[in-house]
Structures are given as structure tokens and as C-alpha cells.
Amino acid sequence: MKLQDIFDHLSHGELRNVFLTDPSRGELTEENKKQLLTHVRMGLTALHTRFFIKEQVHSLVLEPGETRYVLDLPDLLRIESVKDTEDNEYLLNILNEPESLHTPNYRTLVVPASLDATMLLVTYRADHKPFGTEETYYPPNMVDIDLPPMYLEPLLYFVASRVMNPIGMTEAFHDGNNYAAKYEQACQRLVNDGYPLDQGYHQDRFHSNGWV
Known part of the structure; x- marks a missing residue:
């Protein structure tokens, strides 16, 4: 997966308001690029911590x-x-x-x-393969993201929640909390589909080795 894939998904559909662009040019500014990369890094670590991905x-x-x-x-x-x-x-x-x-x-x-x-x-x-601040100067289609594609949806919701949380309430609706709830729902769907949270070793090994 490339960073461009993430940017493309953020710039379309219901997440289009999360994609931070220069209105006059319709593209990411360098500062917004750094901001999104920070959120992406945090989201990758959150998913690698929650799920046994790597x-x-x-x-x-x-x-x-x-x-x-x-x-x-x-x-x-x-x-x-x-x-x-x-x-x-x-x-x-x-x-x-x-x-x-x-x-x-x-x-x-x-x-x-x-x-x-x-x-x-x-x-x-x-954890995911790290990428540093120098990647902010690379074309997004040259930056590799260490994440299997089935985890893309929760990553997008994580980024959206992080971006929208500082904005707060708009007409009794909190966008950041809404995306945080969608992140949790997307993670739960992965669990329901059988993607592992852990190895499941300890309980099985304890019984199979005859300790109880």
C-alpha cells in the first residue's frame, strides 16, 4: 500500500472534509502533509498494537x-x-x-x-515499518505503508477522528467522536471476520500440556 492510496481515500466519499488541502490549489500543503503523516503513523501503531498483524x-x-x-x-x-x-x-x-x-x-x-x-x-x-519526516518531501506514490489492505478502513477512520476532534461540536454533532465510533465498529468487523487480536497461545498451551 502506498501513502497515495490513503490520501485518495481521504479525499473522496464521506471523508472528503477530512482531507486537508489548500483551497486555491486543491492539494495538500507541506504543513498539512506533515500533520496527516503524524496521524497515519499513530493509526498504524494503534492497529499493530490492537491486532496481531506483524x-x-x-x-x-x-x-x-x-x-x-x-x-x-x-x-x-x-x-x-x-x-x-x-x-x-x-x-x-x-x-x-x-x-x-x-x-x-x-x-x-x-x-x-x-x-x-x-x-x-x-x-x-x-510495529509497522517506520517512516520519518523526510517522507513528507517524497511523492505520496513513492511512500510505502506497512499495512495489509483489510486494515485500511479503520486506519482512515482513525485519521479522520484525529483530524476532526480539535474542531469539536457542530450543531450538536461531534465529528471526531463519530469517526472514533466508526473506527471501533470497523475494528470489531475485523474481529468478527477472524482477524486475530492475539496468538491465542496461552490458554490452549496451558491445557494441551496437561497443566490442568
Whole structure:
């Protein structure tokens, strides 16, 4: 998907009032372009956080006597699962289970002192591929957006809500809140269609391994 695809959708249909253009030229100003890119970046992160869109695997070398590891990964959103190099998967965030690994925050992994492994493979939910302010000077059809097409609709509503919220009420109707509600509805439709919020590992693994 290209940034131009997003701009095209924002400039047509019910979102046409959200597309910030120079009225005299009918196109984005550089300042409005930067503003929209900020909203797009926030929307991409919101969707990658909410849905399990992209995963990465990080090899974590364990140190003797060390049980707490901070994963300094710029695209890390949430640790999803942990395996060893022999493909044995470990329990994760199971309360009152001494063999379980835990994540006290999104980028910290605590392993039991008794864990018999020298390396772990940490699967994590990853953020979108970043793009910086220099992209504001590129033609929109040259800027890649790291998002599968089925998530485009909620992204557009997210951007619309962010743009319209500062405007507030117009004749007892709040455009920003309206688009925020449409964003939630679009996300719920994706859930209903089977697009995953998470891996669904923990509950199934806990039962299949015979812990209960």
C-alpha cells in the first residue's frame, strides 16, 4: 500500500472534509502533509498494537544467574510466545506456575532460575515499518505503508477522528467522536471476520500440556 492510496481515500466519499488541502490549489500543503503523516503513523501503531498483524522473532542469549531481560527492540509492541532452539514452547504469564515465564511490562522477560536453556526464541508483536519526516518531501506514490489492505478502513477512520476532534461540536454533532465510533465498529468487523487480536497461545498451551 502506498501513502497515495490513503490520501485518495481521504479525499473522496464521506471523508472528503477530512482531507486537508489548500483551497486555491486543491492539494495538500507541506504543513498539512506533515500533520496527516503524524496521524497515519499513530493509526498504524494503534492497529499493530490492537491486532496481531506483524510478528518478529528475536534470539535471546541467556546469561548464567540472570533471570530478567530487557528487550531493546524499537519495533517491539508485545511479547507473544517463547520457545527454545529445539522448538519447545514455554508457559508465559501463567499465575502461580513456577515454570512460567513472565512479562512484567511489554519489553521485559523474566525467566525462572531453573530454566535449562542457553538461548530463547522470543516471538513478539511488531510495529509497522517506520517512516520519518523526510517522507513528507517524497511523492505520496513513492511512500510505502506497512499495512495489509483489510486494515485500511479503520486506519482512515482513525485519521479522520484525529483530524476532526480539535474542531469539536457542530450543531450538536461531534465529528471526531463519530469517526472514533466508526473506527471501533470497523475494528470489531475485523474481529468478527477472524482477524486475530492475539496468538491465542496461552490458554490452549496451558491445557494441551496437561497443566490442568
